[in-house]
Amino acid sequence: xxxxxxxxxxxxxxxxxxxxxxxxxxxxxxxxxxxxxxxxxxxxxxxxxxxxxxxxxxxxxxxxxxxxxxxxxxxxxxxxxxxxxxxxxxxxxxxxxxxxxxxxxxxxxxxxxxxxxxxxxxxxxxxxxxxxxxxxxxxxxxxxxxxxxxxxxxxxxxxxxxxxxxxxxxxxxxxxxxxxxxxxxxxxxxxxxxxxxxxxxxxxxxxxxxxxxxxxxxxxxxxxxxxxxxxxxxxxxxxxxxxxxxxxxxxxxxxxxxxxxxxxxxxxxxxxxxxxxxxx
Amino acid sequence: xxxxxxxxxxxxxxxxxxxxxxxxxxxxxxxxxxxxxxxxxxxxxxxxxxxxxxxxxxxxxxxxxxxxxxxxxxxxxxxxxxxxxxxxxxxxxxxxxxxxxxxxxxxxxxxxxxxxxxxxxxxxxxxxxxxxxxxxxxxxxxxxxxxxxxxxxxxxxxxxxxxxxxxxxxxxxxxxxxxxxxxxxxxxxxxxxxxxxxxxxxxxxxxxxxxxxxxxxxxxxxxxxxxxxxxxxxxxxxxxxxxxxxxxxxxxxxxxxxxxxxxxxxxxxxxxxxxxxxxxxxxxxxxxxxxxxxxxxxxxxxxxxxxxxxx
Numbered sequence: 001x002x003x004x005x006x007x008x009x010x011x012x013x014x015x016x017x018x019x020x021x022x023x024x025x026x027x028x029x030x031x032x033x034x035x036x037x038x039x040x041x042x043x044x045x046x047x048x049x050x051x052x053x054x055x056x057x058x059x060x061x062x063x064x065x066x067x068x069x070x071x072x073x074x075x076x077x078x079x080x081x082x083x084x085x086x087x088x089x090x091x092x093x094x095x096x097x098x099x100x101x102x103x104x105x106x107x108x109x110x111x112x113x114x115x116x117x118x119x120x121x122x123x124x125x126x127x128x129x130x131x132x133x134x135x136x137x138x139x140x141x142x143x144x145x146x147x148x149x150x151x152x153x154x155x156x157x158x159x160x161x162x163x164x165x166x167x168x169x170x171x172x173x174x175x176x177x178x179x180x181x182x183x184x185x186x187x188x189x190x191x192x193x194x195x196x197x198x199x200x201x202x203x204x205x206x207x208x209x210x211x212x213x214x215x216x217x218x219x220x221x222x223x224x225x226x227x228x229x230x231x232x233x234x235x236x237x238x239x240x241x242x243x244x245x246x247x248x249x250x251x252x253x254x255x256x257x258x259x260x261x262x263x264x265x266x267x268x269x270x271x272x273x274x275x276x277x278x279x280x
Numbered sequence: 281x282x283x284x285x286x287x288x289x290x291x292x293x294x295x296x297x298x299x300x301x302x303x304x305x306x307x308x309x310x311x312x313x314x315x316x317x318x319x320x321x322x323x324x325x326x327x328x329x330x331x332x333x334x335x336x337x338x339x340x341x342x343x344x345x346x347x348x349x350x351x352x353x354x355x356x357x358x359x360x361x362x363x364x365x366x367x368x369x370x371x372x373x374x375x376x377x378x379x380x381x382x383x384x385x386x387x388x389x390x391x392x393x394x395x396x397x398x399x400x401x402x403x404x405x406x407x408x409x410x411x412x413x414x415x416x417x418x419x420x421x422x423x424x425x426x427x428x429x430x431x432x433x434x435x436x437x438x439x440x441x442x443x444x445x446x447x448x449x450x451x452x453x454x455x456x457x458x459x460x461x462x463x464x465x466x467x468x469x470x471x472x473x474x475x476x477x478x479x480x481x482x483x484x485x486x487x488x489x490x491x492x493x494x495x496x497x498x499x500x501x502x503x504x505x506x507x508x509x510x511x512x513x514x515x516x517x518x519x520x521x522x523x524x525x526x527x528x529x530x531x532x533x534x535x536x537x538x539x540x541x542x543x544x545x546x547x548x549x550x551x552x553x554x555x556x557x558x559x560x561x562x563x564x565x566x567x568x569x570x571x572x573x574x575x576x577x578x579x580x581x582x583x584x585x586x587x588x589x590x591x
Contacts, residue, residue, distance in 0.1 A: 011395030018390060018401045025405055028464065031430060032419045044428050047437070095312035102305040110313060112581070117320045119577045121525035123546045124566045127553045128323035128330070151319040154312060183304070212412025214528040219554060230414040234532060237418060244422045251418045255411055262410055266403040269410065270472065 032255070036060065036248040043245050063236070063246035064253045069224060073232035074253065076142075077211050080228055083146035084153055084210030085203050091150070092157035092202060097187060099158065100165035101173075111162075114155035122215045125151055130219050140223040148216040153206040160205075164198035165191070201268040208258060229254045330563035337557035345560065352564035356552075361540060362565065365548035368455065372530075372544050373523040375459040376466060380523075381516060383463070384470025389504075391471065392478040402472075409468040417532030420461040424448050424533075448534050451541040458530045458542050465529060466522075470515060477511030478504070510583065517580040521573055545569045 035043060037055040064070050099107055129148055130139070138144045168191055176186035192199070217231040224232075233250050240247045262269060330345075331352050339345035356362050391402045408416070423431050426446030435441040447457040481504065489499045527546040530536070536543035536551065543551070549569055553562030 011393065014390065014393050014395035015397050015401075018395065018397070021387070021390070022401045022404050025408060025464075025467070028416065028419045028423060029407060029411070031423060032415070035422065046428070046433070048428070048430055048433055091312045091315055094308040098305060098308035102308065104305060104309065110309065113313075113316055113320075115581060116577060117316060119521050119573065119580075120320065120324075121527070121546055121566075121569060121573065123525075123527060123549045124327060124570060125320065125323045126550075127559060127562055127566065128326035129319070130553075131326065131330075131559070132322070147319060150315065154315060158312065184307075187308070208410060212414070214412065214414050214532075215550075219550075230412055233414050233418060237421065237532065242425075242427065244425070244428070247418055248422065251415045255415045258410055258412065259407065262407055266406070269406065270403055 029255075032248050033252050035244055036252045038245045040243065040245065043243075059243075059245035059249040060253070063240070063249045070229070070232060070250055070253065072225065073227055073229040076226060077229040077254075078257075079142055080145045080149065080213075080217075081207045081210035083142060084149040085206040087146055087150045088153040088157050088206040089199060089203060092154055092161055093192060093199065094187070096158045096161035097165045097191060100162045101170075111159075114158050117151065118155040118159070122152070126215055126219045129216070133220060140221050140226050142226065144220045145213075145216055145226075145228065146210070148220060149210045149213050150206075153202075153209050156209075157202040157206060160202055161195065161198045164195040168194050197268065200265070204261060204265050204268050208261065211257065327563045327566050330560055331567050333560055335559040335563070348560070352560045353568070356561055356565045356568060361543070362548060362568075364540060365543050365545045368541075368543065369524055369545040372455065372459055372462070372526070373520060375456075376462045376523050376526075377516065377519045379463045380466035380470050380519065381512075383467050385474055385512075387467065387471040388474040388478055391475060402475075405468040406472060407468075408464060409466070409472075413465065413526075413528035414532050416461065416465055417529045420457070420464070420529075421448065421533050424457045424461075449538055451538050454534050454538055454541045458533050461533060462523065462526060462529055466519065469522075470519065473515045473518070474508070474511060477508050481507050514580055514583045517576050517583065520576045521580065524573055524576070525569075 034050070034052050036059055037052040037057070038049065039056050039058065042049050042052060042056075095110075098104060099111060104110070125148070129144075133139045133144045172190055172194075173183075173186050176190040177183065181189065211228075212230060213228070214230040214234070217228040218234065221227045221231065229250075233247075233254055236247055236250050332347060332349060333339075333345040334348045334351070335345040387405070391398060423429050424447040426432065426444055426449060429444075429447070431447070432441070432444040436444065445453060447453045485503050485507075486499055489503060494502070525546055526544070527550065530542055530544055531547055531550075534542040536547040545565075546569065549562055549565045552558050552565055
């Protein structure tokens with residue numbers, strides 16, 4: 001009984017419970033990776049093989065490494081993700097600064113507009129953008145996808161960044177301007193470096209959103225040379241039928257950059273999530 | 281010196297506020313606003329416009345569609361498929377939210393305690409939410425597979441089922457399977473948004489209650505629940521908005537099928553425009569999809585505005 005009480009006091013009992021729940025929660029992620037490392041025979045084994053032993057890379061070889069379509073689509077996703085990230089930072093940083101610091105007429109309306117944009121369903125934007133981009137010949141291009149993705153990352157970025165600018169002491173700007181900086185010069189050289197954590201949060205999110213976006217990928221591209229990995233994975237569902245190890249190999253390949261970025265930068269992701277979603 | 285600087289900035293900010301609306305200040309925000317106008321205001325108006333014209337595959341590029349008034353809206357509203365899609369969306373949203381929220385709340389209560397490894401475990405849970413929904417959709421498609429899916433195996437081995445089910449092929453179970461997958465995606469989101477609300481409840485309240493002899497159940501009922509109401513309400517409204525517009529996950533798992541058993545509203549809109557190329561009706565359906573969302577959005581914005589004033 002004493003041991004039980006000690007366990008309670010240290011909180012290790014809660015740790016145990018949490019480990020158990022989180023492990024159970026993450027089972028689908030494990031199952032994806034495990035299936036991708038199986039042979040065809042092992043995929044259909046009954047009862048299912050819980051640990052892929054011996055792990056085999058043949059599904060990756062066939063569906064990822066030796067499939068130019070998959071490799072191309074992963075490269076496309078990287079380009080679209082990075083493009084979305086850059087465009088978002090470029091547009092959102094000065095806008096968030098202006099909304100935090102400068103007294104603008106209509107600032108409230110602007111913030112409201114951004115909030116509403118974030119809540120729109122992608123399908124409402126996809127059709128008009130498809131019509132617009134078809135008319136100006138932008139279908140099947142990286143800019144089409146980057147522009148469309150930024151519709152959702154921009155409001156998020158401004159909302160996350162604005163509070164960071166609010167915490168920068170006003171005296172710093174005044175001092176920089178007294179030293180002969182223009183307002184824009186003070187912004188670029190003095191203010192922006194101070195909000196680096198916020199910029200990193202926004203950069204990570206914009207990249208992840210651009211990487212994982214699906215509806216625009218499907219509606220604004222038809223050309224396999226441009227199509228992102230999410231659209232490619234969706235096509236493989238029909239193509240691979242029941243060759244689940246291959247489908248899971250592609251799914252894992254699409255997920256790995258997310259998992260790596262997540263592992264390295266989770267601090268920024270958690271803070272971004274809470275900052276961007278609940279509080280304005 | 282310090283004081284002088286303070287007054288200098290104060291005067292400056294006052295002149296800013298009252299007299300000078302310097303035009304170059306607007307250059308900071310102009311690009312972002314221009315972008316929003318181009319990619320959000322324009323699409324909404326273009327949707328509204330398309331919804332009163334007969335835009336189809338023959339007329340959409342040439343811009344010669346005839347004006348048809350509210351015909352598209354009438355057609356969509358009278359379409360049994362639209363009515364079914366609306367109903368499915370409501371069931372999908374209610375079913376997902378009820379469990380996402382309850383499980384998320386329970387996990388938030390767990391992670392609100394301090395124990396070793398709390399931060400790391402909490403962050404790990406977010407992975408489910410961060411994965412692209414095409415990836416999670418593919419994984420759940422595989423787990424719900426009728427032939428070799430691990431869910432059939434688990435349910436059969438604990439004796440809950442005698443025969444394997446073809447979850448995504450049988451109309452009675454396909455929606456249930458997509459709801460379960462969506463609950464999985466949404467739990468960490470609810471958990472992470474509810475946690476700050478729990479953390480902001482002063483510990484002294486619980487201490488006072490326990491001195492007065494309140495049980496932990498009573499503390500939960502009379503302290504936690506009432507104080508969590510505003511946060512819970514805004515998380516639920518946000519959840520309604522995000523769940524009502526789910527497209528990717530369901531589309532990847534079922535394509536809206538079997539037949540139309542999982543054709544929720546966003547999939548219905550997508551099919552009108554991109555499978556049947558009836559853009560006019562698609563636009564009308566998109567506007568109809570926006571209506572319930574706008575209500576939830578207005579509620580959410582109103583609520584967060586009020587909280588801001590109170591805080």
